[in-house]
Amino acid sequence: xxxxxxxxxxxxxxxxxxxxxxxxxxxxxxxxxxxxxxxxxxxxxxxxxxxxxxxxxxxxxxxxxxxxxxxxxxxxxxxxxxxxxxxxxxxxxxxxxxxxxxxxxxxxxxxxxxxxxxxxxxxxxxxxxxxxxxxxxxxxxxxxxxxxxxxxxxxxxxxxxxxxxxxxxxxxxxxxxxxxxxxxxxxxxxxxxxxxxxxxxxxxxxxxxxxxxxxxxxxxxx
Amino acid sequence: xxxxxxxxxxxxxxxxxxxxxxxxxxxxxxxxxxxxxxxxxxxxxxxxxxxxxxxxxxxxxxxxxxxxxxxxxxxxxxxxxxxxxxxxxxxxxxxxxxxxxxxxxxxxxxxxxxxxxxxxxxxxxxxxxxxxxxxxxxxxxxxxxxxxxxxxxxxxxxxxxxxxxxxxxxxxxxxxxxxx
Numbered sequence: 001x002x003x004x005x006x007x008x009x010x011x012x013x014x015x016x017x018x019x020x021x022x023x024x025x026x027x028x029x030x031x032x033x034x035x036x037x038x039x040x041x042x043x044x045x046x047x048x049x050x051x052x053x054x055x056x057x058x059x060x061x062x063x064x065x066x067x068x069x070x071x072x073x074x075x076x077x078x079x080x081x082x083x084x085x086x087x088x089x090x091x092x093x094x095x096x097x098x099x100x101x102x103x104x105x106x107x108x109x110x111x112x113x114x115x116x117x118x119x120x121x122x123x124x125x126x127x128x129x130x131x132x133x134x135x136x137x138x139x140x141x142x143x144x145x146x147x148x149x150x151x152x153x154x155x156x157x158x159x160x161x162x163x164x165x166x167x168x169x170x171x172x173x174x175x176x177x178x179x180x181x182x183x184x185x186x187x188x189x190x191x192x193x194x195x196x197x198x199x200x201x202x203x204x205x206x207x208x209x210x211x212x213x214x215x216x217x218x219x220x221x222x
Numbered sequence: 223x224x225x226x227x228x229x230x231x232x233x234x235x236x237x238x239x240x241x242x243x244x245x246x247x248x249x250x251x252x253x254x255x256x257x258x259x260x261x262x263x264x265x266x267x268x269x270x271x272x273x274x275x276x277x278x279x280x281x282x283x284x285x286x287x288x289x290x291x292x293x294x295x296x297x298x299x300x301x302x303x304x305x306x307x308x309x310x311x312x313x314x315x316x317x318x319x320x321x322x323x324x325x326x327x328x329x330x331x332x333x334x335x336x337x338x339x340x341x342x343x344x345x346x347x348x349x350x351x352x353x354x355x356x357x358x359x360x361x362x363x364x365x366x367x368x369x370x371x372x373x374x375x376x377x378x379x380x381x382x383x384x385x386x387x388x389x390x391x392x393x394x395x396x397x398x399x400x401x402x
Contacts (some may be wrong), residue, residue: 035251039254039257046258046262046265050268054272065289080280144254160331160333160335161299161333164280166331210269212273212276214280214331215276215279
């Protein structure tokens, strides 16, 4: 009994102070961690956009330079994301992708393609078979993008009497459909301005990058 | 009794600890955001580099057209480039001004030919594109040198995202012209 009387705990005020202090510290730590995570993710996405676009455009220009213009098939490539078959064939190598989160192009095992470079001699992927373009054999394909990055636009346009090909690639970070950070205006005549990063809610980030280059198709014609 | 003997940190000690921790966190965040800005600028440089490569490809096409066939409309553009060139050296500075005495230009393509366009100086707020922040200056080879050549200096200048200074990219390409 006497022992119990001698026990002393914290007063209510002390307890409240301690709790408030802990809460403050926790909130501070949590926001910091979230901030660091976002910066890290954004850095990763920007790096991936940069790397993919650079290696892809470089690869495409090299292929175009070595190609005979008549072997390049750009007909399945349209710029309307909802209906596009999203592929281009250079005779030996083909590129197949999906715009944003579409699932039009698939591998033969049924999984979705993000952006693939495929060994495809004879451009069979750009040849209609029974009204459809064939699915992609996974063993012949290399996936170029992770799921953090979307292909927004990709065009390969012949110009200067079909001896030049203009390549335009627009990549962006993945957008949240419930609170979009990207705004779309497909009617805009300037392709670079069709998808713009406006910034969404606090904590959301976005990045859009446009890469355009051109190459002279000299293969077979000198 | 035991309670009275407890010794915790004083308020000053606790405050010092918080201040030090905040400084470390602020420092780390600053470094991270600086790294992000550097990544963004690297991205812009890649975009500009592709446009520069494209310009070189077009110049080479104009030269090749000229050598192959003098009546091609693209070949006439090469003659125009040569006519507007001189042997004066190029001067660089950090404010991205066109070298004095040079006639800056940029190349475009349409369905049938490549074209030389006169460049009007401007600094774009976003990434440099041909005609807007991206231009070409030429230096003719000194007379008596065979084969004659033209040094093309493709220069780009733009206001990088989140950076106060102008970004610059310069590439030189020498094209020989054995007909001259």
